[in-house]
Amino acid sequence: MFDLELPWWEYAARAAAIYLFLLVMMRVTGKRTIGQFTPFDLLVVMLLSESVSPGLTGGDNSVHAGVIVATTLIVMNVVIAYITSHSRKMADIIDGTPVLLGRDGKIFDEVVKKCRVAEGDVEQALREADCPLEKMKCAFLEADGKITILQN
Incomplete structure (x- = not known):
């Protein structure tokens, strides 16, 4: 032992x-x-x-x-x-560092795909932030894997 x-x-x-x-x-x-x-x-x-x-x-x-x-x-x-x-x-x-996934109501599809983020995850983050897509200022994939939404 x-x-x-x-x-x-x-x-x-x-x-x-x-x-x-x-x-x-x-x-x-x-x-x-x-x-x-x-x-x-x-x-x-x-x-x-x-x-x-x-x-x-x-x-x-x-x-x-x-x-x-x-x-x-x-x-x-x-x-x-x-x-x-x-x-x-x-x-x-x-x-790692944060990655910009979208800006000014536009999601960057190529970046989202490159980061292997599901569309549904971005949509869920928008809902959780109570932010419609058109009011999104920026969406970030943080270093810890969470999606942060900033509003206008």
């Missing part, structure tokens, strides 16, 4: 490598993947956690391996948060 099968540093290296890999994959998949989970997205996240689990510990089920991996993941998260809070450039790279 407490014996490690691998050197302690290998668990930390595995956790760091998988953390960075998943961070890159989340950035590549786009803002909407992060911002609004569909049932399919939730399924993918659950399966992702199951698929990387053996890679984190190398099949070791000891308490120490779990503690080392968990500590490494938390430290990596704190380091990334520190870096992004102290560097605007790194925040833009890691977190």
